[in-house]
Amino acid sequence: MPEKKTSRLSGFYAKPLTERIAAVSEWAELSVVETATLSGGLTPALANQMVENAIGMFALPFGIGVNLLINGRDYLAPMAVEEPSVIAAVGNAARLARAGGGFQTGSTPSVMIGQVQLLDVPDLAVAAQAVLAADPVLGKLVDSQMPSMVARGGGFRGIEVRPLHDTPVGPMLIVHLLIDCMDAMGANVINTAVEAVAPLLESLTGGRANLRILSNLTDRRRAWAECTIPVSAFATDPVEGFSVAKGIADANAFAWADPYRAATHNKGIMNGIDPIAIATGNDWRAIEAGAHAYAARDGQYRSLTDWRLVDGSGGPALFGRIELPLAVGIVGGATRVHPTAQTALKILGVTTARELAEVMAAVGLAQNLGALRALAAEGIQHGHMALHARQAALAAGVPADQVDRVAAQLVAEENVKASRAAEIWAAQRGEDNEQ
Ligand code: MEV
Numbered sequence: 001m002p003e004k005k006t007s008r009l010s011g012f013y014a015k016p017l018t019e020r021i022a023a024v025s026e027w028a029e030l031s032v033v034e035t036a037t038l039s040g041g042l043t044p045a046l047a048n049q050m051v052e053n054a055i056g057m058f059a060l061p062f063g064i065g066v067n068l069l070i071n072g073r074d075y076l077a078p079m080a081v082e083e084p085s086v087i088a089a090v091g092n093a094a095r096l097a098r099a100g101g102g103f104q105t106g107s108t109p110s111v112m113i114g115q116v117q118l119l120d121v122p123d124l125a126v127a128a129q130a131v132l133a134a135d136p137v138l139g140k141l142v143d144s145q146m147p148s149m150v151a152r153g154g155g156f157r158g159i160e161v162r163p164l165h166d167t168p169v170g171p172m173l174i175v176h177l178l179i180d181c182m183d184a185m186g187a188n189v190i191n192t193a194v195e196a197v198a199p200l201l202e203s204l205t206g207g208r209a210n211l212r213i214l215s216n217l218t219d220r221r222r223a224w225a226e227c228t229i230p231v232s233a234f235a236t237d238p239v240e241g242f243s244v245a246k247g248i249a250d251a252n253a254f255a256w257a258d259p260y261r262a263a264t265h266n267k268g269i270m271n272g273i274d275p276i277a278i279a280t281g282n283d284w285r286a287i288e289a290g291a292h293a294y295a296a297r298d299g300q301y302r303s304l305t306d307w308r309l310v311d312g313s314g315g316p317a318l319f320g321r322i323e324l325p326l327a328v329g330i331v332g333g334a335t336r337v338h339p340t341a342q343t344a345l346k347i348l349g350v351t352t353a354r355e356l357a358e359v360m361a362a363v364g365l366a367q368n369l370g371a372l373r374a375l376a377a378e379g380i381q382h383g384h385m386a387l388h389a390r391q392a393a394l395a396a397g398v399p400a401d402q403v404d405r406v407a408a409q410l411v412a413e414e415n416v417k418a419s420r421a422a423e424i425w426a427a428q429r430g431e432d433n434e435q
Contacts, residue, residue, distance in 0.1 A: 007074035008098065009066040013088065024064055027076060028347040038062060041340030050337060062279060062340070064347070065090035065272075069102025070225075070362045077363050078344035079275035084387030086271045089370030090363055096373070097366060099233035100317065103225045105358035111157050111220040112186045112327060114177040114194035118207035121173045127205035128161040131175055134204055135159050141200060142177055142193045149189055154182035175201055178220060183353040185283060185329035190214040216289040217325065219297070223357035224323035225365045231309075231316045234373070245318040247376025248307050248369070255303035265303050265368065266295055269322065272367025273360045280348070280356065281334035281341030283327075290325035305368050322365040326357035389416045396421035402428070 005027060012020060025035045040059070048054040065077035065087055079087050097103055121127045131138075139156040149155055160176035177197065181189055191214055198209035234244040255265035270288060277284040295304050310319045330353050335341050350356045389407035395418040398406045406424050410416045 005074055007066055007068050007076050008095070009076075012064070012066050012091070020064070024076060024347060028349065030343060030346060034343045034346060037339040037343045041343065042338055046337065046339075050334065060278065062344075063087040065094065065363060065366075067091050067094035067098060068359070068362065068366070069094070069098050070105055070359060072102070075349065075359055076347055077276055077359065078279040078347045079272075079363075080278040080344075081271070081275035083271065084391055086275065086367065088387070089374070090272055090366050093366040093370035093373065096229055096233050096369065097227040100227055100229040100312070103227045103362040103365065105223065105225040105362055107223040107326075107354040107358050107361075108221055109157075110154070110181045110183070110186065110327075110353055111178050112181050112190050112218055113160075113215040113220060114179060114190040115211065115213060115215050116175045116177075116194050116198050116201050116209055117211040118173040118175065118201060118205050119169070119210050121171070121205050121207035123206075124163040124165070124171055124173050127173050127207060128163055130204045131161050131173075131201065132159060134200070138177070138197055138200065141197055142179060145193050145196045146179075146189050149180075149182060149184070152182050154180040173205060173207060176215075181221075181329070181353075183330050184332045185286070185327055185335075185353075187214055187283070187286070188332070216286050216327070217293040218286075218290050218327040219294055219325050221325055221327050221357075222294075222323055223326045223354070223361040224321065225358065225362040226319070226321045227365065227369075228310065228312055228317050228319045230312055230314055231318060232314075234318075242316060244373060244377050245309060245316070248318060248372045249309050251372045251376050252303055252305060252307040256306075257302075259301040262295065262301050262303050265305070265372075266291065268371040269304055269324075269364040269368045271371075272363040272365075273326075276344075276348075276356075276360050276363060277328065279341065279344040280328070280330070281336075281338045281344075282329065283333070286327055287325075290327060294325050305365060307369075307372065320365055320369060322361055322368070324361065324364070326360055328356050328360065329353050330356055385411050385414075385416055389421075392416050392418045393421040393425070396425060398422075398425045 042057050047057050060080045060082055062080050065079050068075040068077055138159055142156040143150050146155060157178040157180050162174040164174060165171050177193055179190055179193060194212040198212050202209050231241040231245040232238060235241040255262045274284045277287050295301050304324050305322045307320045310317050329335055330345055389410040390403050392410060393403045393406040398421060406421050409424050410421055
């Protein structure tokens, strides 16, 4: 029987870059060509096809979030991100979650919302009834726009009407088309559908269609993740373990009640989600918009996660949960075109968009756990010092092969500044030249 692959890669961070690349290539069975995409992938010619006025490409570091156990399966998370500590935090938190069996996840079908804005409607109530009664006709028209989506099991799922009585320009009727986009993010499909049905909606309502566009508040397309971690996983001393877990639950309550904290808390969650969206060629602005709108769904902007102390089977435990809209695809758009996005999907090994969304939810929860654990225990700066020191050294112009040496001295001096890095580098260069 083939050996079960584990993402529990102890000491991965300490390996040289070439060994890490080799390990991930072997893990994901990447071809030589696929491995080569890890250091670029996109060509100027391809970039020129993707956007207007292209003049080049912009690279980001590409790393791997390790230790993820999700629904009993091991995953390596491809993450494109410029911020130090983000990828390390995912690995640390995912290791903690393994003590409770990892993450359990779920998701809704990939139902997106397309909106049509109808103005100058003579009677909102009558118009709303007429639209709802036309559900079968509208459904047929929508499905006729997307035969391959329908063949794959997706397509029209229903109509909703939202009369808005009081807007700055007076009353209007909003019609929602609900469409299952399966493994596509779905923006193109939705926008085609709303444009196709708008004339029929005009004649049904007597109104005038203005905007016809998808909604990024994709609250019918959600993913969630949970974990239950014994408090003993947080420290060898049980009292200290309990106190760290309680600190995390207390921190979550702060973000639930205070939008100023919730914005930072949720930014930390997106630190985990966006890098996977970027690495897999997904639209991270759409994901951000949906997440933050959803966080304010009850009228106050709140935390997207919930952390609380519970009685676990083996004693006190910390239970965590996240649920958010996640409109991501594994076909179409940049996901299909960008060679590195294809490699990122292969590293993940996901076979559906829903599975991708669930992994992203789990990584968002892990990222939040990593941040809250550090904040509630030693503070965030402690663990960040070494990584910030490397950035300070790079910012001071220290060559890449000398960065670790200069960074080590910045940390030893507890003075992590680019100006100090420049002084240290100048002194070391002087010494090296004398030898
Ligand atoms: C930094 O990028 C993210 C944090 O501020 C998140 C948080 O405070 O929860 C550390």
